[in-house]
Amino acid sequence: MRRLMCVLSLLLGMSLPVAQVQAGESAVVYELRIYTTHPDKMPDLLARFKHHTCKLFERHGMENVGYWVPVEQKEGDKLFYLLKHKSRAAAEASWKAFSEDAEWKKVKAESEANGPIVANVESRFLTATDFSRLH
Numbered sequence: 244m245r246r247l248m249c250v251l252s253l254l255l256g257m258s259l260p261v262a263q264v265q266a267g268e269s270a271v272v273y274e275l276r277i278y279t280t281h282p283d284k285m286p287d288l289l290a291r292f293k294h295h296t297c298k299l300f301e302r303h304g305m306e307n308v309g310y311w312v313p314v315e316q317k318e319g320d321k322l323f324y325l326l327k328h329k330s331r332a333a334a335e336a337s338w339k340a341f342s343e344d345a346e347w348k349k350v351k352a353e354s355e356a357n358g359p360i361v362a363n364v365e366s367r368f369l370t371a372t373d374f375s376r377l378h
């Protein structure tokens with residue numbers, strides 16, 4: 244897993260500026276998000292996504308591509324997921340609308356009644372290569 248993350252980080256760091264220039268602001272983008280949970284909070288986070296968050300994302304124009312948890316226990320506090328957006332501008336608008344959604348605010352408050360779930364969030368925007376199955 245560590246090697247995979249190093250390779251992804253290296254590739255993102257080298258190729259993202261070029262990809263953004265090629266893709267432009269109106270091209271489809273993917274967003275890789277990595278959430279690190281507080282200790283013992285992964286079941287709470289997974290339940291929140293399964294029962295609420297995924298539906299709310301779709302409501303606000305974000306397409307759920309996939310969700311993954313690490314095989315290796317040493318990174319068992321991380322959730323990796325990929326969203327598809329119509330563009331970078333659409334992503335910004337979707338995230339703004341999502342964060343202001345009354346249902347989201349209620350779900351977040353209820354799911355964090357016993358304390359915060361998420362300790363850290365990482366986000367990277369990506370564009371698919373011409374040979375990607377997602378393209």
